[in-house]
Amino acid sequence: MIPSFSFLISISLFIPLLIAAMIRVAAPLLSTSPPSISTICTASTTLPQTEQRARHIWKHADAVCFDVDSTVCENEAIDELAEYLGVGEEVATATRRAMNGASRFRDALASRLEIMRPSRAAMIEFAQRPAKLTPGISDLVTALHKRGTHVYLVSGGFRSIIEPVADVLSIPRNRIYANELIYDTHGEYLGFDENEPTSDSGSKTVGKAGVCGMLKKNHGYKNLVMIGDGATDLEAAPPADTFIGFGGNAVRASVKDGADWFVTSFETLLKSLQ
Numbered sequence: 001m002i003p004s005f006s007f008l009i010s011i012s013l014f015i016p017l018l019i020a021a022m023i024r025v026a027a028p029l030l031s032t033s034p035p036s037i038s039t040i041c042t043a044s045t046t047l048p049q050t051e052q053r054a055r056h057i058w059k060h061a062d063a064v065c066f067d068v069d070s071t072v073c074e075n076e077a078i079d080e081l082a083e084y085l086g087v088g089e090e091v092a093t094a095t096r097r098a099m100n101g102a103s104r105f106r107d108a109l110a111s112r113l114e115i116m117r118p119s120r121a122a123m124i125e126f127a128q129r130p131a132k133l134t135p136g137i138s139d140l141v142t143a144l145h146k147r148g149t150h151v152y153l154v155s156g157g158f159r160s161i162i163e164p165v166a167d168v169l170s171i172p173r174n175r176i177y178a179n180e181l182i183y184d185t186h187g188e189y190l191g192f193d194e195n196e197p198t199s200d201s202g203s204k205t206v207g208k209a210g211v212c213g214m215l216k217k218n219h220g221y222k223n224l225v226m227i228g229d230g231a232t233d234l235e236a237a238p239p240a241d242t243f244i245g246f247g248g249n250a251v252r253a254s255v256k257d258g259a260d261w262f263v264t265s266f267e268t269l270l271k272s273l274q
């Protein structure tokens, strides 16, 4: 039986369309390059796109900057230091104002230090108390180190208090960005080093944003993640490639709303690495 002319025309049009469709289906399966963020974002519709993007960056992170107070550690060290020095109530009020973004960070830092005026000896003694690490942080930092991710501690707190925390987590001390106190020759408090970027906030060139931008520029990090609980942490992205809000110790509404992804346990982040 000889096929009709119209049947042959139909077949000749159908076959190229079939081949094109097969190529479209097979191409992603044959590709060896990692899926793009847009591919991931269209793959699932259950999560907001900002969170899907944050999860993708987290999974491919080459650097992670952790805030310290109420993030890596359960408490606010400056409040504990104030308690230790007998001026807890006054300093707690100033800290609450700072965390809610009501005053410039540098002014709040200066006023809290002016209340405390900690001597070198007091800081050394205070730093010897065991830090209360947030559950899960040790395993998370170990996992990040194991996969070659650089881990930084970026804090508006004080270097001498953070160094023992870094030691416990095997984070090199040159990956701490925090404030330095200045003392006179007798070890009495004089002030703080205003050249430290962490001594200020409010723009992309200072504070945690300034540190993240500098790290990206100096090390060429492509997926730098900032994790923290406070307003100054949220400010760091951009230049940080994403910001993960941490609510395991304290939940601040503005941070929860502004975060690309908000978690309440480090276990969630550890599982998401795998």
Ligand SMILES: [Mg+2]
Binding pocket: 067, 068, 069, 070, 071, 228, 229, 230
């Ligand atoms: Mg904090």
